[in-house]
Amino acid sequence: MTRLNHLPRATMSDVARAAGVSRTTVSFVLSDGGRANNVSEATKVRVREAAGTLGYRPDGLARALAAKSTDWYGVVTEIVTDPVAAHVIRGAQDEAWRQRRFLLIASAGDGEPEGARLALEGLAAEKLLEQRVAGILYAATWHRAVSVPDLLRALPTVLINCFDADGELPCIIPDEVGGGRNATERLIRAGHEQIGYINLDPMIPAAIGRLQGWRDAHEAAGLTPHDDLIVDGDATADGGYAAALALLDHPSPPTAIFCANDRMSMGAYDAIKERGLRIPHDIAVVGFDNQEVISGYLRPPLTTVALPFEQMGALGVRTLDALASGHSTIATRQMVDCPLVERSSV
Amino acid sequence: MTRLNHLPRATMSDVARAAGVSRTTVSFVLSDGGRANNVSEATKVRVREAAGTLGYRPDGLARALAAKSTDWYGVVTEIVTDPVAAHVIRGAQDEAWRQRRFLLIASAGDGEPEGARLALEGLAAEKLLEQRVAGILYAATWHRAVSVPDLLRALPTVLINCFDADGELPCIIPDEVGGGRNATERLIRAGHEQIGYINLDPMIPAAIGRLQGWRDAHEAAGLTPHDDLIVDGDATADGGYAAALALLDHPSPPTAIFCANDRMSMGAYDAIKERGLRIPHDIAVVGFDNQEVISGYLRPPLTTVALPFEQMGALGVRTLDALASGHSTIATRQMVDCPLVERSSV
DNA sequence: CTGTTAGCGCTTTCAA
DNA sequence: TTGAAAGCGCTAACAG
Numbered sequence: 001m002t003r004l005n006h007l008p009r010a011t012m013s014d015v016a017r018a019a020g021v022s023r024t025t026v027s028f029v030l031s032d033g034g035r036a037n038n039v040s041e042a043t044k045v046r047v048r049e050a051a052g053t054l055g056y057r058p059d060g061l062a063r064a065l066a067a068k069s070t071d072w073y074g075v076v077t078e079i080v081t082d083p084v085a086a087h088v089i090r091g092a093q094d095e096a097w098r099q100r101r102f103l104l105i106a107s108a109g110d111g112e113p114e115g116a117r118l119a120l121e122g123l124a125a126e127k128l129l130e131q132r133v134a135g136i137l138y139a140a141t142w143h144r145a146v147s148v149p150d151l152l153r154a155l156p157t158v159l160i161n162c163f164d165a166d167g168e169l170p171c172i173i174p175d176e177v178g179g180g181r182n183a184t185e186r187l188i189r190a191g192h193e194q195i196g197y198i199n200l201d202p203m204i205p206a207a208i209g210r211l212q213g214w215r216d217a218h219e220a221a222g223l224t225p226h227d228d229l230i231v232d233g234d235a236t237a238d239g240g241y242a243a244a245l246a247l248l249d250h251p252s253p254p255t256a257i258f259c260a261n262d263r264m265s266m267g268a269y270d271a272i273k274e275r276g277l278r279i280p281h282d283i284a285v286v287g288f289d290n291q292e293v294i295s296g297y298l299r300p301p302l303t304t305v306a307l308p309f310e311q312m313g314a315l316g317v318r319t320l321d322a323l324a325s326g327h328s329t330i331a332t333r334q335m336v337d338c339p340l341v342e343r344s345s346v
Numbered sequence: 347m348t349r350l351n352h353l354p355r356a357t358m359s360d361v362a363r364a365a366g367v368s369r370t371t372v373s374f375v376l377s378d379g380g381r382a383n384n385v386s387e388a389t390k391v392r393v394r395e396a397a398g399t400l401g402y403r404p405d406g407l408a409r410a411l412a413a414k415s416t417d418w419y420g421v422v423t424e425i426v427t428d429p430v431a432a433h434v435i436r437g438a439q440d441e442a443w444r445q446r447r448f449l450l451i452a453s454a455g456d457g458e459p460e461g462a463r464l465a466l467e468g469l470a471a472e473k474l475l476e477q478r479v480a481g482i483l484y485a486a487t488w489h490r491a492v493s494v495p496d497l498l499r500a501l502p503t504v505l506i507n508c509f510d511a512d513g514e515l516p517c518i519i520p521d522e523v524g525g526g527r528n529a530t531e532r533l534i535r536a537g538h539e540q541i542g543y544i545n546l547d548p549m550i551p552a553a554i555g556r557l558q559g560w561r562d563a564h565e566a567a568g569l570t571p572h573d574d575l576i577v578d579g580d581a582t583a584d585g586g587y588a589a590a591l592a593l594l595d596h597p598s599p600p601t602a603i604f605c606a607n608d609r610m611s612m613g614a615y616d617a618i619k620e621r622g623l624r625i626p627h628d629i630a631v632v633g634f635d636n637q638e639v640i641s642g643y644l645r646p647p648l649t650t651v652a653l654p655f656e657q658m659g660a661l662g663v664r665t666l667d668a669l670a671s672g673h674s675t676i677a678t679r680q681m682v683d684c685p686l687v688e689r690s691s692v
Numbered sequence: 693c694t695g696t697t698a699g700c701g702c703t704t705t706c707a708a
Numbered sequence: 709t710t711g712a713a714a715g716c717g718c719t720a721a722c723a724g
Contacts, residue, residue: 066716
């Protein structure tokens with residue numbers, strides 16, 4: 001309430017008076033709902049003209065209050081500051097604005113310890129409910145299980161890039177397995193049979209899924225996955241470097257390496273070049289995440305798998321739309337493809 | 347109005363009834379304004395207790411309607427999809443949320459032809475005004491002169507990373523000259539006296555300012571700027587590559603190169619390495635923009651100048667705060683520092 | 693210190 | 709085909 005924003009605007013009554021009709025009629029005409037049918041063409045024209053000349057602009061607040069509902073969605077998320085996952089917000093924002101609607105974004109627990117986070121998220125949900133948002137998108141930076149404030153169960157809520165342990169809330173997650181398969185299949189298609197895999201922390205969904213995809217692709221192609229070619233990086237470039245070195249030192253070294261993220265690919269590139277090998281000539285590399293500034297600028301540019309952040313965000317608002325309009329037949333778990341992005345490292 | 351979001355909530359009347367007081371009193375107590383002083387401690391406690399047990403949550407809409415004002419700011423911008431300048435939104439969002447307030451973001455004319463853009467921005471402003479935002483932030487992807495929809499002059503509006511030709515609206519822009527000076531001074535401090543400058547399109551504010559900074563630094567140090575060491579890149583890596591080559595072929599080649607953006611630095615790196623020179627040993631490089639994924643991952647990591655996007659966004663909402671609370675003494679033109687980010691290329 | 697009263701600008705039965 | 713009237717949940721004079 002910082003300010004009395006007083007641009008004396010024309011109200012609906014003004015329009016009614018100018019058009020010589022009642023407020024009700026104006027409402028019918030201007031809200032363009034089904035009720036406008038009951039109004040004569042002539043009246044409609046008069047009303048619209050009056051509105052035009054008066055520069056009438058509906059008051060969203062009054063409308064929402066009277067209608068007892070808004071068409072806003074809230075977003076609670078830790079990722080406002082995360083450069084890569086901010087794409088989720090962007091995707092949601094685009095989809096919302098396409099419908100000329102607004103998203104209220106509440107940052108939650110960015111960099112806070114886990115305990116404080118839940119409290120902050122509760123606060124965020126609280127503020128959002130005060131604004132009577134019609135639904136909430138809850139988005140995480142990295143794919144994992146989360147526990148959300150109970151408040152969120154009071155209205156349509158969709159989880160993005162995460163899922164709740166009890167599996168009650170609808171969620172939208174990347175198809176990690178499919179992504180891992182895409183990466184590995186690309187390598188197999190290029191003729192490789194000895195394919196190393198540099199893993200993330202093996203407990204997180206991304207690691208589990210991508211590894212599974214690696215296996216699946218082998219099996220689908222009638223190949224035997226070499227488990228001794230699986231090695232843990234630690235998600236960093238240095239980790240990727242070390243892991244790649246280990247792979248290269250293997251008795252029968254891989255002819256291709258699938259890195260579970262782009263950052264590790266970066267380190268792997270260094271290791272490979274250090275050994276005097278050329279990419280993709282001597283050894284092929286595929287990454288994961290499609291962090292464009294890494295994958296696009298490595299030399300050679302990295303073939304990788306994209307995490308569909310924007311799509312998940314957009315699908316999130318569409319799912320909320322469905323939920324809000326009463327479609328209760330929403331799948332609890334929607335998976336979005338992680339497509340291969342071809343560059344030059346295979 | 348997608349949905350009747352009907353979580354039957356406790357209203358202020360409910361609280362009043364439960365506490366045995368009038369709605370007015372509840373309003374005074376709960377809104378925590380100055381008027382709460384006139385209420386006895388005992389009553390306050392009773393009211394708060396009642397609110398607590400009823401799970402009362404104020405209705406932001408009703409409040410705003412009655413108070414005839416909101417504490418929301420709108421953002422109209424083309425940059426929702428621009429990865430680097432999206433930082434502006436982030437900075438604004440952070441500052442707003444710090445005050446527990448919301449930003450309504452309207453994307454405008456993203457990738458549209460210039461003509462359509464103004465129309466879309468008008469629409470965006472329109473929608474924002476319908477929500478009765480208390481002020482608007484208008485942000486551009488790259489520093490330039492813009493013309494904004496007239497509607498925006500009807501309420502507090504702050505331009506970010508751009509300025510209007512007539513200089514009427516308050517704007518927040520990066521201090522390009524200072525940035526150019528920071529870059530060049532760093533080079534001079536390292537002992538360089540032959541400093542090449544790879545420019546952007548020489549007509550845009552960024553190019554003009556950064557070049558000016560390059561000159562200023564020379565003069566401040568008592569050095570003569572070598573105008574024949576100024577060469578135009580075209581803002582791309584390839585352009586930087588070509589420009590650097592030209593510089594290297596100069597009769598008395600520079601011992602340091604200041605590139606007007608990081609992308610061109612990338613190309614310059616290639617040219618330099620191709621010539622068998624080492625950075626920073628044989629030749630130093632400084633960039634501009636601090637596109638972390640470029641500057642952080644080049645080898646060696648690039649010393650560059652940061653564009654203060656987040657700060658500009660944050661300052662934008664603070665400026666709006668000042669404007670909204672009646673401080674009419676706002677400088678029309680606020681410049682934000684472009685600090686040097688030290689890495690290893692000098 | 694507390695309550696009465698009158699709206700804010702719109703939607704929405706219900707009746708004409 | 710149109711209008712009257714009753715709110716939506718809250719704020720803010722003004723009175724006591």
